[in-house]
Amino acid sequence: MFEIFVGIIALAAFLSYLNAKFLKLPETIGVMILSILVSLLFAASYFINQTYFDQVTDFARSIDFKTILFDFLLGILLFAGAIHVNLKGLLKEKLTVFIYATFGVVISTFIIGTAFYYVASLIGLDINYLYSLVFGALISPTDPVAVLALLKKAGAPKHMEIKIVGESLFNDGVGIVVFLSVLSIATMAHEFDFSHITSEFGKEAGGGFLMGIVLGHLGKKCIVSVNKQSVIAVHISLAIVLGGYVLSNMLHISGAIAMVVAGLIIGNSLHAKVISADLKTHMNIFWKVLDEIFNAVLFVLIGIVMITLDFNVYHLILGIVSIVLVLLARFISIKLSNLFLKKSHRVNKNEALILTWAGLRGGISIALALSLPEGEVKDIIVYATYVVVVFSIIAQGLSIEKLVSKLLK
DSSP states (O other), X not given: OHHHHHHXXXXXXHHHHHIIIIIOOOHHHHHHHHHHHHXXXXXXXXXXXXXXXXXXXXXXXXXXXXXXXXXXXXXXXXXXXXXXXXXXXXXXXXXHHHHIIIIIHHHHHHXXXXXXXXXXXXXXXXXXXXXXXXXXXXXXXXXXXXXXXXXXXXXXXXXXXXXXXXXXHHHHHHHHHHHHHHHHHHTTSSOOOHHHHHHHHHHHHHHHHHHHHHHHHHHHHHHHHTTTOHHHHHHXXXXXXXXXXXXXXXXXXXXXXXXXXXXXXXXXXTTSTTSOHHHHXXXXXXXXXXXXXXXXXXXXXXXXXXXXXXXXXXXXXXXXXXXXXXXXXXXXXXXXXXXXXXXXXXXXXXXXXXXXXXXXXXXXXXXXXXXSOSSHHHHHHHHHHHHXXXXXXXXXXXXXXXXXXXXXX
């Protein structure tokens, strides 16, 4: 496993270099496009040397995408994203972010899942309704890793940037909890009990939030106490992330939500007058570098997944239709969420369109899809998820800047 991870980091570095030197696209998009091209080159080897192709495919399937993302990358990426978010700005939009990240995810799950079920049945694919809801749950969360840099480049207004990024940071944790709840019903791990699902959801989300507060304030106190020792302060922040994420998993609470909350608190503490400029610089550079490196690794992994997919025209059709379903569900969930907000916090039609198009899907959705039990249903869901994510990152990512410019003149 270690050798595989080292190889992926090396490939990510090489593709990042090629993108910076030649493509000059936003790094997330450039690296993903190049990794898909690499996957296509490997796929083409089928017509030259089938034995070599089989070896490459077996290697790609041996990569434990779920373990790499959930046990290592996710905590770092969420903390790195949260530490740079303006907490005061986020608190001003707290109700909006909360509604989008909870009600928005749940309503989107049911809209996508229901439509996915009927479209799949229409083209002759056998998938039951509960597994369709599982697809809705894993594809509903938007990806803060993919969208943050793109929004800054697009020059989106600060209040809108805070809404999108804040929602993306929190709905990952909520989405994972919803996914696990629906999957437990679909796999009949236990008899359906709504109160059990509700209590598990509360424990995961609420426990993660409380853990984040504890870790954030602990990290804040430790960092302030070693204000003149920048390297030690950075080391403490890394320990908070890695140790806190593992501890959250051991307690069966949401490590994703814990890392977001801890990142917001520690990031906000860096603006205190007692914090030295040297510590701020070290902390910001360290987490920016980690963010960029593991961001590239994540999108290389997404590209590599393509090698493991067996071509099926019906799966492809369902995937393409799912792009439309996901975008429509996103728009509807935003408009319905407006009903719970004060008029001053509601978004107009143009802003709703931007929020819809900026709702990129990423590696978390693919990792959740790959974690499903083996079988034809998993193949259908993985294929649809991959098509949606690739379209989301490339098509939506490359056009969000123009859309923002056009709709918010």
